[in-house]
Amino acid sequence: MDRKDFLTAIGMGAASVAVFNCIGCSKGSTGSPSTSAPTNVDFTLDLNASTNSALNTNGGYLYSGGIIIARTTTGTYIAVSQTCTHQTYNVIYRANNKQFYCPNHGAIFSETGVSSGIETSKPLAQYKTQLTGTNLRIYS
Structure with a gap:
């Protein structure tokens, strides 16, 4: 693997991790509070x-x-x-x-x-x- 291929692979890996982390902690993900109010309280x-x-x-x-x-x-x-x-x-x-x-x-x-x-x-x-x-x- 030459230097260009190595840097491309590292860049794609870092981008994948960043995208995964952003999706994983989005406001609508499991464990986040809901904007709907509790009912039958x-x-x-x-x-x-x-x-x-x-x-x-x-x-x-x-x-x-x-x-x-x-x-x-x-x-x-x-x-x-x-x-x-x-x-x-x-x-x-x-x-x-x-x-x-x-x-x-x-x-x-x-x-x-x-x-x-x-x-x-x-x-x-x-x-x-x-x-x-x-x-x-x-x-x-």
């Missing part, structure tokens, strides 16, 4: 459990079952679908701004999931919350 979080401790502080939030559950600065609980409706990235809760925000491309949603129109006009699905003692129920 009904689960309860024990706020005494250490895994749910973020919800014991105003402004805290966590993800569970495809939903982001947050405690507002006034202490109320809110829940919306965790995946941005523009692309399959998780939104975060910004308590001081009273909004959900997609850090990957800047989409902004109100605390009720309404889009600001930046990147998408489709809202996040909203879920009901009910606090009974230290149990927080999230349901559709």
